[in-house]
Amino acid sequence: TRLVHLSDLHMERVGWRERRMVRLANRERPEWIVITGDFVNSTQGWPAALETVRQLQATRGIVAVPGNTDNHFLTPRQFDEDLRAIGVRVLRNAAMPLGATGAWLVGVDDPVNRQDRLEHALRGMPGGGAPAHPPAILLAHSPDIMPDAVAAGIPLVLVGHTHGGQIAIPWLIHVSSYANRGRYVLGGLYHDGATQLSLNRGIGHKVLPYRFLAPPEVTVITFER
Numbered sequence: 468t469r470l471v472h473l474s475d476l477h478m479e480r481v482g483w484r485e486r487r488m489v490r491l492a493n494r495e496r497p498e499w500i501v502i503t504g505d506f507v508n509s510t511q512g513w514p515a516a517l518e519t520v521r522q523l524q525a526t527r528g529i530v531a532v533p534g535n536t537d538n539h540f541l542t543p544r545q546f547d548e549d550l551r552a553i554g555v556r557v558l559r560n561a562a563m564p565l566g567a568t569g570a571w572l573v574g575v576d577d578p579v580n581r582q583d584r585l586e587h588a589l590r591g592m593p594g595g596g597a598p599a600h601p602p603a604i605l606l607a608h609s610p611d612i613m614p615d616a617v618a619a620g621i622p623l624v625l626v627g628h629t630h631g632g633q634i635a636i637p638w639l640i641h642v643s644s645y646a647n648r649g650r651y652v653l654g655g656l657y658h659d660g661a662t663q664l665s666l667n668r669g670i671g672h673k674v675l676p677y678r679f680l681a682p683p684e685v686t687v688i689t690f691e692r
Contacts, residue, residue, distance in 0.1 A: 468568055471497040471525070472686040474608075474627025475505040475669025477536070478516040484683060485519045488670050491685045493524045499565070500525040502555075503627045504534025504577065504608035508673060513541060513549070521553045527566050529555045534608035534628065535579040536673070558606060560584040562591035565604065568690070573603045573621070578611040579628065585615045610651040610666055617662045624664040629654065631668030631681030654684065 471492045478485065492500060500523050506516040523529055537546055547557045556563065558574025560583065565572050571592050575583035585605070594600030597620070605612065605621045609628040616624045631654040651657060654668040668684040 468499070468565070468690040469495060469497045470499040470501060470604075470688045470690070471495055472501050472503065472625050472665065472667050472688060473670065474503040474667040474684075475534070475630060475671055475673075476502075476516055476519065477505055477508045477669070477671030477673050478512040478519065479508050479671075480512070481515050481519055484670060485515075488683065488685060489519060489522045493522075495685075495687050497525050497687070498527040499572075500529045501572070501606050501625060502529070502531040503606050503625055503667065504532050505536045505627065505669070505671075505673075506531075506534070507536060507540055508671070510540045513545075517549060517553060520550070520555060530563070530572055530574065530606065531555050531557050532574040532606045532608060533557070533559065533577055535577045538577050538580065538582065558588070560588045562588050562603070569601055570690075571601050571603045572606060574606040575612060578607055578609040583607060583612055583615075585612065585619060589619060610664060613651070613657075613659060613662070613664055616664070617659045621662055624662060625667070625686075626651075626664065627667045627669050629666060629668070630672065630678070631666075631684070633672055633681050634675065634677060634679045636680065654681070 562573040605624045610626045629652045654666045657664040670683045
């Protein structure tokens, strides 16, 4: 099973970065594409975000969770219904089987503003998501979800939010209240016990229209039996 993870599009218009993202994601011919929130920087960017996501191709499906900017600029109904209209499944504190793999996708609402309800989402799994039951892949916008994921025994967590620091100069990150988002800020793969967290640096930008030492990222994950 091949899964492509995208995050933090922060769309304002369709440009070269977004077109390249679509091209790279589709080139992998994934069975699943998951998008972990922050589609827009403003309400004006929503049509461009929908146009971009509509071009993504996954043989089994595209699944998304909302981020903090999505919830700020869009109502939950608009976000969910507009994405559903272009064939995207939204998991807002909910779970769904990952096809016939035996695994489950679990998605939560924005952890940044504490709208996530992981316990509620896990109730949608057989056995209520206990570690002895089917393995879960957790989709969340922010790595703030990690302590709850570890407590729930979830093996893999996919998140975004930090932009890899966006301007990823270590001393600058530490003095910026915006850029300094904890131990997971730079992105990559992290471990806490049996739980792995994969943090995607995202595609777009916020506040400053620049990225430095934090290039946009399309993550490809392949699962093998």
